[in-house]
Amino acid sequence: MSDAAQSTAAEVRAAAEAVKTALDRHLAAVERRSGEDDPAVYEAFNQLAAAAEVYDELLYDRYDEVTPFEIPGAEDALPPYAGPEEPNALSVLIRRDYAVAEPQRLLAQAQRIEAAEGEDGAPASGTVHGALGLLFGEFEPDEIASRHKEFGLEEGDSTLWVTAADEPAEPGEWLEAPFEQVDPQQVVCRFDVSAVFDDEIDDVDEDDEDQDGLEDELASDLDEDEDLEPLDADRR
DSSP states (O other), rough: STTTTOOOOOHHHHHHHHHHHHHHHHHHHTTTTOSTTTTHHHHHHHHHHHHHHHHHHHHHHHOOOOOSOOOOOOGGGGOOOOOOOOOHHHHHHEEEEEEEEOHHHHHHHHHHHHHHHHSSSSSSGSSSHHHHHHHHHHSSSHHHHHTGGGTTTTEEEEEEEEEEEEEOOTTTTSTSSSSTTTTTGEEEEEEEGGGSSSSOOOOOOOOHHHHHHHHHHHHHHHHHHHHOOOOOOOOO
């Protein structure tokens, strides 16, 4: 932005006052909230986010400074709940991401499952995708989530949405596209787990780094020497 169009000190001051006013309104709405999805709180939140964004931009434009906080934009928040007051049905949508961190561990566990089942023919456990098919065919997703390290998997992001409905869906009607018809206003609650929410520490003492490195090396040695325990082939 050119100097001619640069924000004035008065504009920055006015934007700061707008943030203070929006903060007061948001707190008042929270104190008077009538429920978890009070539309007044949602509106006050959006007003506070908009005011903070304007102030941040003007502050940077005028003084080359930024605010020490970040308020998520309105597009990151769920809209007010507009579903039935007393839902007769619900859907739970879950996505969990994993990385195949130790393919050999995964293959070994799949081979144990296959051996316990005593199936003839070409083993499916010889490939990673075949081993995954055996694993998820044998164990419930919740058990895999709780024991993922045993299966050579590393957790990634995950999300869980609970949506409400007046009536249960017709059998088979959503199976081809289970996540495409979600109405955000029917979402009762949502829980996200992601690495992007973790606090990152940039300045770490060298002694701490050396200690962490030693612990990682010891853990790695233990993992290499660890015997894989047989899995119970019938978990369902």
